[in-house]
Amino acid sequence: MLQWAFILLSCLEVVLLALVIVFFQRLKRSESVLNALQDKQQNLLNKLDFNARLEEQLVDTFRQRQDELINLAEDIERKSDELRELIKQAESISHSPRTKRQAVLNAYRRGMKPRDIARSMNLSVDEVELMLMETGSR
Known part of the structure; x- marks a missing residue:
């Protein structure tokens, strides 16, 4: 009977040893997973x-x-x-009158007629002719 108890205890020790090995393996795997998570x-x-x-x-x-x-x-x-x-x-x-007079004179010298000058500068023909007479161009 003592032998059966000894065999039973030995078997229990082997089973416990196997469980400890499995536990440590799972612990090692968990540790590697934990390290990977920490790295991530x-x-x-x-x-x-x-x-x-x-x-x-x-x-x-x-x-x-x-x-x-x-x-x-x-x-x-x-x-x-x-x-x-x-x-x-x-x-x-x-x-200014001086600028208008100069523009009229320049247009007349380029060959424009007084009527065309008056229309382009928004003046009357009489104003254009008066400016031309004052400058001596006509």
Whole structure:
């Protein structure tokens, strides 16, 4: 009977040893899976950090572009104001009698008839002829 107990205990020890081996193998597999997950988690964190830095750079670049556009809009507005002033000056010069007289004389010297000059410059024929007489061209 003692032999059967000894054999039974030996069999139980072998079964326990086999269970311990299986447990350690599964533990080793779980450890490798856990390491792989940790590596993937670290990789994900690195990518998230990279994406955050990239997003920050994009926002900074966008902010710079907005500032540049604001400056350009201000420059355009300033240039527009300057052009309006120049147009006003040009219009005042073009409406001066001296400028009209010179334009009429130039057109007459190019061979245009007084009637054609009057029509193109929005003047009456009498005004054109008077200007031509004053300059001695007629």
